[in-house]
Amino acid sequence: MRDEEKKPPCFPRSGARALLEQLTAAGVEVIFGYPGGAVLTIYDALLESPIRHVLPRHEQSAVHAADGYARVSGRLGVCLATSGPGAANMVTGIANAFMDSIPMLIITGQVSTWLLGTDSFQEVDITGITMPITKHNYLVKHAQDIPRVVREAIHIATTGRPGPVLIDLPRDVLDGEVKPEAGAPAELKSYKYFSKGNLGQIKEAAKALARSQKPVIYAGGGIIISGAGDALRELTEKTGIPVVTTLNGIGSIAARHPNNLGMVGMHGTTTANLAVHECDLLLAVGVRFDDRVTSGLTEQFAPKAQVLHIDIDPAEIGKVLRPRIPIVGDARLVLTDLLPLTGPCAIEPWRERLRDWQKQYPLCYEPDGRLNPQLIMEALGEACGGEACVVTDVGQHQMWAAQFYPVTRPRRFITSAGLGTMGFGLPAAIGAQIACPDDLICLVTGDGSFQMNVQELATLRQYSLPVKIILMNNGVLGMVRQMQQTFYRERYNEIQLTANPDFVALAAAYGIRGLRVEKPADTRPALREAVRTREPVLLDFVISPDEVVLPMIHPGKVITEMLEGGEGDA
Amino acid sequence: MLRTIAVLVDNSPGVLARISGLFARRGFNIYSLTVCQTENPLISLMIIVVEADAERIEQVTKQLHKQVVVHKVTDLTEMEVVNREMALVRVKVKPETRLEILQVADVFRGRVVDLGRGSLTVEMTGDESKINAFLRAMRPHGVQELVRTGRIAMTRADS
Numbered sequence: 183m184r185d186e187e188k189k190p191p192c193f194p195r196s197g198a199r200a201l202l203e204q205l206t207a208a209g210v211e212v213i214f215g216y217p218g219g220a221v222l223t224i225y226d227a228l229l230e231s232p233i234r235h236v237l238p239r240h241e242q243s244a245v246h247a248a249d250g251y252a253r254v255s256g257r258l259g260v261c262l263a264t265s266g267p268g269a270a271n272m273v274t275g276i277a278n279a280f281m282d283s284i285p286m287l288i289i290t291g292q293v294s295t296w297l298l299g300t301d302s303f304q305e306v307d308i309t310g311i312t313m314p315i316t317k318h319n320y321l322v323k324h325a326q327d328i329p330r331v332v333r334e335a336i337h338i339a340t341t342g343r344p345g346p347v348l349i350d351l352p353r354d355v356l357d358g359e360v361k362p363e364a365g366a367p368a369e370l371k372s373y374k375y376f377s378k379g380n381l382g383q384i385k386e387a388a389k390a391l392a393r394s395q396k397p398v399i400y401a402g403g404g405i406i407i408s409g410a411g412d413a414l415r416e417l418t419e420k421t422g423i424p425v426v427t428t429l430n431g432i433g434s435i436a437a438r439h440p441n442n443l444g445m446v447g448m449h450g451t452t453t454a455n456l457a458v459h460e461c462d463l464l465l466a467v468g469v470r471f472d473d474r475v476t477s478g479l480t481e482q483f484a485p486k487a488q489v490l491h492i493d494i495d496p497a498e499i500g501k502v503l504r505p506r507i508p509i510v511g512d513a514r515l516v517l518t519d520l521l522p523l524t525g526p527c528a529i530e531p532w533r534e535r536l537r538d539w540q541k542q543y544p545l546c547y548e549p550d551g552r553l554n555p556q557l558i559m560e561a562l563g564e565a566c567g568g569e570a571c572v573v574t575d576v577g578q579h580q581m582w583a584a585q586f587y588p589v590t591r592p593r594r595f596i597t598s599a600g601l602g603t604m605g606f607g608l609p610a611a612i613g614a615q616i617a618c619p620d621d622l623i624c625l626v627t628g629d630g631s632f633q634m635n636v637q638e639l640a641t642l643r644q645y646s647l648p649v650k651i652i653l654m655n656n657g658v659l660g661m662v663r664q665m666q667q668t669f670y671r672e673r674y675n676e677i678q679l680t681a682n683p684d685f686v687a688l689a690a691a692y693g694i695r696g697l698r699v700e701k702p703a704d705t706r707p708a709l710r711e712a713v714r715t716r717e718p719v720l721l722d723f724v725i726s727p728d729e730v731v732l733p734m735i736h737p738g739k740v741i742t743e744m745l746e747g748g749e750g751d752a
Numbered sequence: 753m754l755r756t757i758a759v760l761v762d763n764s765p766g767v768l769a770r771i772s773g774l775f776a777r778r779g780f781n782i783y784s785l786t787v788c789q790t791e792n793p794l795i796s797l798m799i800i801v802v803e804a805d806a807e808r809i810e811q812v813t814k815q816l817h818k819q820v821v822v823h824k825v826t827d828l829t830e831m832e833v834v835n836r837e838m839a840l841v842r843v844k845v846k847p848e849t850r851l852e853i854l855q856v857a858d859v860f861r862g863r864v865v866d867l868g869r870g871s872l873t874v875e876m877t878g879d880e881s882k883i884n885a886f887l888r889a890m891r892p893h894g895v896q897e898l899v900r901t902g903r904i905a906m907t908r909a910d911s
Contacts, residue, residue: 309766313773318820321766338820372762372823497814500807 197325197351198223200360201289202231204332210260210287212236212251212616214244218264219304220291223356236616236645239637241268243609245275245288246635250610252284253596254571255617256409258340259284264291266304269350270311274603276346277315281600282430283407285344287335288316294354295323309350317345325358334370342375343495344407376494379511379519386507387465387490388523394463396532397423400446403430403599404468404493404513411435411592413517414467421527424536426454428469429584430599437568437588443536444545447475449581449731452543455741457536458484466491468513471502472600473737482740492516545585547732553702553725555579555654558709559586562624562652565709570622570650571596573614575607575631578660581731583626605634608651612638615647622650622713629655629682639692642718650712651720653685658727668734689720696720754783755809756801756833756905759816760823763789763796767821771798774819778812780804784837784902795823799904832911835879838901840865841887842873844894853893860886871896 201224205213212234217225228235238244241263248259259279263272269290279286292298293305309321318338320331331349339347391397405414411434418425418441425435426446435442444451446458458464464487469475476483480503491498491505492513499508509516547556559582562570568588573596574580580597589595596614598606611625632653642649654660659677666674686696699708699721712719735744761767768787775782783801790797804812809827816825841862845853850872857864857874860882866873876886880903887895 310769313766313770314777370820373820495818497811497818499814501811501814504807 194359195361196223196227196356197328197358197360198227198356199230200325200328201332201351201356202227202233204329205260206232208258208333208336210258213260213262214238214247214251214613215262216241216244216264216268218268218291220265220268220293220353221262221289221351221356223353224262224289224291236612236641238609238612238641240635241271242275242605243612243635243638243641245272245279245286246603246606246609247613247616248286249275249279249284249606250573250596250613251617252279252286252613253610254593254614256593257285257617258336259286259613260289261286262289264304265293265308266306268304269308270306273311273315274601276312276348278598278601278603278606279346280315280317282403282598283344284346285340286346287339288346288348290348290350291356292321292350292352295352296354298352309348312348315346316348317343319348319350321350321352322355323352325355325360326363328355328360329363337370338373376496376510377512377515379492379509379516381519383507383509384516384519385523387509388520390463390488390490390507391421391423391465391524391527394527395529396461397421397463397465397527397529398443398457398461398487399423399425400428400458400464400466400469401425401431401434402428402467402469405431405434406468406592408468408494408513408515409592410468410514410517413514413521415439417517417521417524420521421524422529422533423465423527424457424533426450426457428472428475428599429597431469432584432595432597433589433592436590443540445584447472448477448735448737449585449733450475451545451585452733452744453536453539455733455735455744456539456543458487459741461487463487464489466505467517468493470498476502477735477737477739477741479738479740549702551702553700553705553723555582555723555725555729556586557702558652558654558705558723558725559583559626561705561709562626563588565706565713566622566624570594570624570713571614571618573597573607573611573623573625575625575627576602576604577628577631578664578729578731579626579628579631579654581661582654585731587626604631607631608635608638608642611649612641612645612647615649616645623648624650624652626652627654628660629653629657629679629685630659632685633679636688639689639694643693647718648716649718651689651718653720653722654725655682655685655722656725656727656729657682660727660729661731663727664730667730669736685720685722694718694720696722698722698724700724753803753805753829754801755804755827755829756799756835756903757809757813757816758826758828758905759798759800760790761796761798762821762823763794764821767796768798770819770821771800771816774815775800775802775812778815780808780812784900786902786904799902801903826907828905828907832908833905834908835903835905836877837880837883837903839876839883839887840873840897840899841876841890841895842866842868842871842897843890844870844896845872846870849893853890856886856889860889862886
């Protein structure tokens with residue numbers, strides 16, 4: 183094609199072009215998208231835009247990829263799909279991002295304004311559908327509004343408690359002309375968010391910490407979102423107060439930090455759960471007292487403790503549990519203000535007791551000569567020196583990764599925590615690798631979750647993304663099986679994945695190297711080799727369907743009624 | 753208990769769905785809801801009456817505050833307010849009951865706004881208990897049709 187022919191047609195500036203200009207101005211570098219009829223003008227304008235476009239094989243994956251991109255980098259994730267089925271396919275991904283407070287911009291095409299509400303081809307009311315799962319959404323009816331709406335949407339998505347914001351753009355609005363405008367910053371009189379916490383409350387918190395004999399810090403995803411990891415480490419090291427983390431809080435403090443008692447909740451460590459049960463003060467930071475942590479029994483959660491709750495979202499304060507001292511504010515800013523008011527706590531007897539519990543109830547498993555999943559996670563930690571970013575799917579493998587992979591720092595453990603979305607892992611790993619092309623990204627997945635978005639192997643190949651896929655293949659829906667075993671007296675139903683493909687051959691069909699690992703002795707060499715290459719690799723680890731995640735607290739039971747692991751007594 | 757909340761919102765399409773959806777999602781049954789434009793045409797006022805205890809209403813108030821379209825939320829329940837509701841009541845009348853019904857309507861400061869062959873329609877303004885009392889008086893005669901606006905409320909000037 184000659185150069186003249188490639189030049190943009192001399193039309194007035196279209197809504198689509200204005201959209202991309204705003205995104206560029208906001209620093210957006212990548213869009214994960216899938217084209218279709220209603221967004222053709224955007225795809226045409228993309229030809230002249232500096233923004234990179236990544237094409238997954240399903241709109242849901244576009245959202246998960248933008249999600250993984252945002253979690254790893256802390257930046258805004260942007261995804262795009264056409265109207266109707268394209269938009270509807272994004273719904274699970276949006277709900278997932280909403281639950282875990284991910285800064286995300288979702289752009290959907292829509293039928294032309296004169297067709298709205300007429301059940302026209304590929305029309306769906308996506309703003310109506312996503313109202314409860316977005317921080318905010320827009321249906322833009324005039325092209326001239328696009329620049330302002332995009333600025334507002336990005337402002338809302340990235341400030342306060344972050345979240346997904348959707349912009350629905352009818353076809354004629356994308357085609358319409360946008361005249362140059364002043365480019366004033368987003369003006370949203372009705373949108374407010376908190377940043378610094380109330381100093382009086384912070385002083386109260388410091389006093390309570392100084393008085394406490396048995397304090398515990400309960401650290402969640404808010405620490406990672408706000409970049410409070412360093413402040414948390416300083417606080418625990420200065421005061422000696424031990425830390426338990428939520429699933430999304432993994433990485434807020436290094437797994438092997440001596441003050442880290444591990445994950446709290448349903449599959450948390452016994453010590454973390456006992457610590458919360460016995461503590462006299464619970465400093466909850468960036469957490470929302472999820473029922474996977476509290477077993478849904480809020481009266482019996484931290485029953486002896488006065489609770490201090492720091493959260494940027496005032497609606498989280500008192501939603502599940504009423505704290506003695508609430509502090510509304512950004513976790514990093516609040517902890518930074520709190521730090522100089524604290525000193526070493528005289529809590530040696532408490533720490534001694536915690537150490538005893540840790541000795542008594544270590545997170546362990548009985549190597550039985552078979553390929554134990556916990557062993558795979560430990561070996562992965564060794565192979566990559568804890569430097570990898572681990573992305574997980576949802577199920578047993580997710581819990582084994584949470585328990586046994588030693589995460590060293592924030593944004594290095596990416597998991598669908600709040601919604602628990604099977605199929606999240608592979609596209610999220612793609613987004614993570616796009617965000618950090620030089621980093622080692624390892625996907626830990628199961629044969630159930632993996633097959634929910636397995637088509638993304640093509641995306642992996644197309645963009646030569648060197649993601650390492652650690653597949654824990656037990657031929658069953660392991661977490662469901664474990665629940666049927668425990669709560670339904672081993673009346674197993676619909677958990678056999680009998681027609682699983684040969685995953686190595688499947689990977690090969692996509693041009694990806696695969697390797698089947700069946701013996702414990704082969705684990706370390708296989709992982710070392712995979713980590714060394716600059717290519718995507720799939721390792722198909724064949725594990726037993728009898729492997730279970732322990733410890734385990736039944737939903738509706740208190741921490742002290744925990745099922746223990748370690749002695750093969752499952 | 754019934755609580756009255758005043759919510760100032762953007763006057764734009766979809767806002768009512770956003771607010772009512774939030775109540776539905778959190779399991780609140782809306783008793784009544786009135787919406788209208790305020791002195792500022794860009795802003796609407798919603799008066800929402802819901803059944804909830806103080807703790808749950810605090811949660812829903814906070815959730816309302818988070819909505820980008822919401823400017824201000826006021827729980828009027830514990831405040832000094834003027835409450836009003838209007839009802840249009842069509843009552844069956846016979847020649848022998850007509851006088852009694854007109855007298856009762858007069859006692860309640862109602863106004864007759866329509867007359868039919870076998871009915872008359874009374875406009876009634878007041879708080880809910882007054883309207884309920886009037887309805888109790890009318891039921892033996894036969895209430896053929898009833899329209900109530902739901903509660904509107906405003907804080908007293910010097911409270």
